[in-house]
Ligand code: ATP
């Protein structure tokens with residue numbers, strides 16, 4: 558196939574075999590967020606490039622090398638969003654919905670775009686569910702975010718497979734003092750640092766803590782620790798968060814090297830990580846960003862949020878065999894009709910049944926093929942029951958009702974009684 562007729566590398570079709578699992582995952586998260594009082598917001602996929610540069614920071618992996626940026630026909634520089642926080646902050650400011658200290662608990666879902674090397678769990682178009690909370694500054698809300706995700710892992714059967722890592726980056730003042738100490742320490746070892754870290758030492762020194770390079774990691778063992786530089790307020794905030802996690806019984810480990818890739822975090826940062834996906838181990842990540850809204854031109858507004866990668870969580874559900882069995886069956890009842898008159902009757906009958914059982918998953922395959930081939934399709938659909946409507950049934954105003962999963966013989970059901978009968982044997986969601 559010519560290249561222009563193929564999907565772009567790292568951008569995937571999600572095929573019908575996979576969409577039930579996606580919808581199950583997305584539906585589970587949406588219900589949970591609704592239940593905690595979060596409301597959905599939908600932002601555009603494209604924003605002015607400047608928005609991301611200002612919010613994410615110029616010296617971050619995303620802005621330096623991962624953005625899909627292009628000029629539109631007016632000559633404006635636009636970017637396909639690499640993450641959701643920037644656009645969400647832009648939206649709340651533009652609509653004035655956080656003004657006057659108004660609390661907003663918002664969530665969003667959708668595709669994000671980053672020009673990274675595609676591999677398992679890492680794509681150029683990927684999908685996130687994210688949330689952002691504005692105007693709540695206490696550790697109770699940081700805890701709520703983590704508690705909700707913990708509940709989600711419970712509902713999905715993933716609790717044993719994920720681990721919570723926590724750190725505090727302090728306020729920008731304490732982080733500034735820590736940065737100085739770290740730069741001083743690293744500068745004394747600059748010859749032994751890997752090239753990337755040498756570069757970061759100048760541009761974004763905290764990111765050196767993030768290195769995957771073993772020699773640099775060895776040097777970092779003796780580096781100053783952020784925890785020793787935390788101001789009292791940040792320390793109290795962090796203790797408050799930990800106390801709440803302890804109260805709910807959520808295990809965590811403190812990872813002093815957890816700094817996150819983006820500039821805008823302060824105080825709490827956290828990641829849920831797994832060892833089930835190889836190198837792409839972070840499934841959900843977030844933190845507090847009390848300075849961001851102001852930095853983007855708004856009034857000082859505390860904020861905290863996270864984003865989870867849907868592809869990675871779907872991969873995990875598959876790898877750990879946590880795909881609910883009922884997803885394999887997308888059809889409850891399969892109606893086979895034979896002959897023109899029976900076909901018309903089948904359509905009318907199926908609509909009557911749908912009137913009474915709006916949640917019934919009823920597939921109708923009128924007219925196509927022999928009895929044998931229709932029956933095969935009925936069986937393959939995964940349906941629990943087949944309904945048969947041919948000339949004989951038409952004459953008697955009945956349908957043949959045949960269990961397909963070995964629960965009993967075929968019986969004859971009157972049209973008028975069909976919906977009531979189906980209601981007793983198909984459990985409806
Ligand atoms: P990583 O360290 O894996 O590159 P990140 O720190 O860049 O992740 P965030 O910006 O925090 O990721 O995004 C939140 C979540 O979105 C990640 O934890 C991950 O689950 C998911 N994610 C990020 N980038 C990708 C990608 N290219 N493909 C698939 N999922 C991704």
Ligand code: MG
Pocket residue numbers: 618818
């Ligand atoms: Mg990344």
